[in-house]
Amino acid sequence: MSFLSYLINGISLGSIYAIIALGYTMVYGIARMLNFAHGDIIMVGGFVIFTVVSTLSLPPALGILAAVVLCTILGVVIERVAYKPLRGASSLAVLITAIGVSYLLQNVALLIFGSNARQFTSVVNVPGLKLADGALTISGVTMVTIVTCIVIMAALTQFINRTKVGQAMLAVSEDKGAATLMGIDVNRTIAITFAIGSALAAVAGALLCSTYPSLTPYTGSMPGIKAFVAAVFGGIGSIPGAFIGGVLLGVIENLSKAYISSQLSDAIVFSVLIVVLLVRPTGILGKKIMEKV
């Protein structure tokens, strides 16, 4: 029974990674850049909810809404101000800029909220589930996290396959020049991608802080890196890959914590990544680079 419980909690943690990884993978797929500030958007989302719910005593739903809206705006502004001028610059320059943005966000949060951990009040008010005569308990936030992740995945897949904007994203991710020749505004499409990724980061922030209720300016950093690993694991650029990579990572991490060593769990996670990349350099679902004739 305890195995099942570890597994379910792993899936839940992995679902959070998956939601964050979606942002990484979509931005990478379309703008061909690693947005290392993505994890810190999660932290911003957490603080927005904290401010709305704990400081202003407003309902949690309002907090989530505010976080989604503000993070979306923040993501678009970051892209516009920091990344767009570097379009066409070397990927190293973009990467360094992204790391700079990451530090900027962390330090602004440090300035406003200080370095002491804040107690985050869970935004999920769903009762837990007791199964098998109480031997297996699944908390409300665990269930909500898993369901949210599945809903987001399904909605995103539909969005990409069924809407014009989604198809434009696929076109831009493959060939920006050819996409322009279709009449697609590449800059706008990239901005929309950042908006979606950042909105998802806000949701991930709400779920993450509800699961691990201590909030600091560095809260988003480690989950951000893990989600990046998950995205690479699943095949960066692939949406189902982000999902599979995220969930697998969460499960591996939680099971290693439970059965091997909680100190070593991160080392194990990264070792698995290295092995996977040795066997499949493009990740689990990564596309092979197609030979152009």
Add this chain to the structure above:
Amino acid sequence: MAILEVKDLEVYYGVIQAIKGISFEVNQGEIIALIGANGAGKTTTLQTITGLIPSKAGKIVYEGQDITKIPGHKLVSMGIAHVPEGRRVFATLSVLQNLKLGAYTRNDKNELEETLQMIYRRFPRLEERKNQMAGTLSGGEQQMLAMGRALMSHPRLIVLDEPSMGLSPIYVNEIFDIIQKINEDGVTVLLVEQNAKKALSIADRAYVLETGSIALSGEASVLMNDDAVKKAYLSE
């Protein structure tokens, strides 16, 4: 009447000048060929016209409107379609998805369906393969897809960059036939080709580009018998 006028156009890649002040015009209903050797600047010229690369000096006027500074994606709904060099179909998307992306700027669903049927009639192979990934099509089929995709936007001016590149002679003939048919349907054609003989055989007029400048221009039938052209571009 000129549908497209290019005036004293200059284009640079960094400090290197690729286009050195060229002027030419394309009249409504014509097929204009732009021929020249490798590196002459043909692709650069087309990409500047359709807004993919900026110009340093000069003017591009389309249907009487200065489009020099208009971003590329806005030109599609103004009636300009560009079939790029190397086709550049979206390899991981299906044929149908590619065609639908060609109609990205259009909104009327019924009209779209009609255009799609028209394109399937013109390129029956695309209909047979509509669910196939574009990257798995043969070179000739990809060229047809690239042309079909461009036609989905319902252009008044289509620019084609080396549509015959890398194709077997049968496909080359088929592609040139189709270009003529597209033109007969009222679409003005600006055609870049290395296959000068073929291009001159269907064009009304032609311009010869040599290292960023226009070296010669005139009626296609006249250029075809010009000694200099024959020697440089029509040698068997």
